Amino acid sequence: MKKFSILLLALLLSVLPLLAACGEDDPADSSSSDAGTPPSDAGTDVSEAPKSFPLEEKRFDDSTVTILTRKGRYSQQFVPNEEFEGSVINVAVDSRNAYIEEVYGIKLEVVETARPAADIVTYITADTDDFDLVCDAVYSMVPQVVSNYFYSLNDLLELDRPWWDQNANTYLTLSDKIFFVAGDALFTDDMHTAGVIFNKEIYATQFEPQYGCTLYDMVDQGKWTYDVMHEMAKAFARPNADGVWGDVDAYYGIVTDGYTGATMMTNGSGTVTASKDENGNISLNVVSQRSVDAFSIVYDMLSNQNVSTYAERLKGSYPDSYFGEITNMFLNGHALFQVGYLSTLVDMKNNALADQTDPGVLPIPKFNEEQADYFCGVNAYQSDVLGIPINVSDNLEATCYLLELLGYYSGTDSRFGSNSVSSAFYETTLKLQSVTQDDDSRMIDLITGSRIYDLGGIFNWGGRLIGIYSSCLYNNQNQLVSNWDAIQSSVEAAMEETIQAYRDSIA
Numbered sequence: 398m399k400k401f402s403i404l405l406l407a408l409l410l411s412v413l414p415l416l417a418a419c420g421e422d423d424p425a426d427s428s429s430s431d432a433g434t435p436p437s438d439a440g441t442d443v444s445e446a447p448k449s450f451p452l453e454e455k456r457f458d459d460s461t462v463t464i465l466t467r468k469g470r471y472s473q474q475f476v477p478n479e480e481f482e483g484s485v486i487n488v489a490v491d492s493r494n495a496y497i498e499e500v501y502g503i504k505l506e507v508v509e510t511a512r513p514a515a516d517i518v519t520y521i522t523a524d525t526d527d528f529d530l531v532c533d534a535v536y537s538m539v540p541q542v543v544s545n546y547f548y549s550l551n552d553l554l555e556l557d558r559p560w561w562d563q564n565a566n567t568y569l570t571l572s573d574k575i576f577f578v579a580g581d582a583l584f585t586d587d588m589h590t591a592g593v594i595f596n597k598e599i600y601a602t603q604f605e606p607q608y609g610c611t612l613y614d615m616v617d618q619g620k621w622t623y624d625v626m627h628e629m630a631k632a633f634a635r636p637n638a639d640g641v642w643g644d645v646d647a648y649y650g651i652v653t654d655g656y657t658g659a660t661m662m663t664n665g666s667g668t669v670t671a672s673k674d675e676n677g678n679i680s681l682n683v684v685s686q687r688s689v690d691a692f693s694i695v696y697d698m699l700s701n702q703n704v705s706t707y708a709e710r711l712k713g714s715y716p717d718s719y720f721g722e723i724t725n726m727f728l729n730g731h732a733l734f735q736v737g738y739l740s741t742l743v744d745m746k747n748n749a750l751a752d753q754t755d756p757g758v759l760p761i762p763k764f765n766e767e768q769a770d771y772f773c774g775v776n777a778y779q780s781d782v783l784g785i786p787i788n789v790s791d792n793l794e795a796t797c798y799l800l801e802l803l804g805y806y807s808g809t810d811s812r813f814g815s816n817s818v819s820s821a822f823y824e825t826t827l828k829l830q831s832v833t834q835d836d837d838s839r840m841i842d843l844i845t846g847s848r849i850y851d852l853g854g855i856f857n858w859g860g861r862l863i864g865i866y867s868s869c870l871y872n873n874q875n876q877l878v879s880n881w882d883a884i885q886s887s888v889e890a891a892m893e894e895t896i897q898a899y900r901d902s903i904a
Contacts, residue, residue: 489821560804568850577782591661653736664774665761666691671853859888
C-alpha cells in the first residue's frame with residue numbers, strides 16, 4: 398500500500414479548547430464496527446525497505462504481457478498515455494517499463510475498452526488467451542468470482558508483500574481465496590478512496606480560535622468525529638444575501654453528492670452493508686445497531702437543507718453541471734467541507750477556480766471518539782483491481798512475475814524512489830499540486846491506509862444495497878429500517894445464491 402510517511406501524532410495542546418474536540422486524552426483503544434477485520438497497521442517506515450527487488454531474479458526473454466483496461470488514467474497506470482502529454486507520470490511509467498523490459502525481458506502492452514470485466518468473458522468463453530491481465534472497477538470485477546473466470550492468486554503471488562493492499566486482500570473475498578489485488582501497481586485505487594476536503598482559510602479564521610487546534614490535530618488525537626463535523630457545519634451555514642437557501646449562493650457546512658455523502662460518511666463508522674465476520678461468514682449489517690445509529694447522525698447532517706446540500710438538489714437549475722457545481726461552490730468559499738474522493742483534489746487542481754481556495758484533506762470522520770480507527774470507503778464504480786483470466790496458460794508465470802514487478806517498481810522504496818510512478822502521481826498530482834502542506838500528505842497516507850470495501854454494495858444483492866443509504870436522502874425520509882425490511886428476503890436469497898455459486902465454482 399502507498400504509505401510513504403505515516404506517523405499518527407499524539408500532540409499535547411497547551412491550551413484547552415472551548416469544546417472537547419481537541420482534548421489531551423488519547424482515543425480509547427477499542428472499536429465497534431461492522432466492517433469485519435479492521436484496516437492493517439498504517440506504520441511501515443519505507444526507509445527500512447530493501448532497495449533491490451526482494452524476490453527471486455528471473456528473466457523472460459521476448460515475453461509480452463497484455464492488459465485489458467479502461468481508458469485515460471486507468472491505462473496510464475501501465476503505459477504512457479498521449480492524453481496526458483508532458484505528464485511526469487508518463488515519464489515515470491515509461492522509465493519503469495523500460496527497466497522491467499531490459500532487466501527481466503517482459504514487455505507490457507495495453508488494450509483499452511469501456512468494459513474490461515465484461516469483455517474478457519467473451520475471450521474466456523472462446524478460450525482465446527489474448528489478454529493476460531484485466532484491470533477494472535471492483536463493482537465489475539469481484540462479482541465475476543462465481544463464474545470461475547479468474548485465477549485464485551494465493552499460490553501465484555506473494556500477497557503479504559507490502560506493495561499489495563492488505564485491506565483489499567481482507568475485504569474483497571468470499572473466503573480465504575483471493576482473486577483480485579490492489580496496491581502500488583495501481584493508483585486509481587487511491588484516487589477513488591473517500592475523504593473530506595476542507596477550506597483551510599475558513600477553518601483557520603472562524604473555527605481554530607474557538608477549538609484551539611487544527612483539524613489535523615483533531616485527526617491525530619482521534620477526535621475528528623461526526624459530532625464535531627456537524628457542529629462546525631451548522632455554525633458555518635447561512636442563506637444567500639436574500640435570505641434564501643437552496644442555490645449556489647448560499648453557504649453550506651457540507652457539500653457532496655447523495656451517494657458519496659450518505660454511503661461514505663456511514664462507512665466512516667466502520668459500517669458496510671455486508672462483510673465477512675471473524676468466522677469467515679458473510680454478515681448483512683444494514684440494520685445492525687451500529688449502522689442504524691451511524692446513518693441516523695449522517696442523515697441528520699445531510700438532510701438539513703440549512704446545513705448541507707448535495708449535487709442532486711441542484712439538478713433542476715444546473716441539469717448538465719450539477720455535480721461540478723458542488724466543487725465550484727467549495728472553491729468559491731461557499732462550503733466549509735466537501736465529502737468526496739482523493740480524485741476530487743485532482744478535479745479541483747484542474748478547475749478554473751483552483752486559485753480561489755487552499756484545500757486541505759482529512760479522513761472521513763469517526764462515529765465517536767471511542768472508535769479506534771478511521772475508515773474510508775471506496776467508489777466501487779471506479780476503484781480498480783487486477784485479476785488474471787483463467788485461460789492464461791503459457792504466459793502465466795511471466796504474468797505473475799510482472800505483477801510483482803509492477804507492484805515493487807511502482808513504489809517509492811524501489812530503485813526509482815522519488816521518480817517512481819507512485820511518487821509521480823501520488824506526490825505530485827495529489828499532494829504537491831492539489832494540497833501544499835505536509836499535514837495534508839500525512840492525511841492522504843492515512844486515508845489510503847484506512848480503506849474498506851463493502852461486499853454488499855459490490856455484489857449489490859437484491860439490486861438496492863449500493864444505494865440503501867442514499868435513497869433515504871433522495872426520498873427525504875430516514876426509512877432505513879423499513880427499506881431494509883422490504884428487500885431483506887430478496888437480498889438474503891441473492892446472497893445465498895452467490896455463495897452457493899461461488900462454492901460450486903471452486904469445488
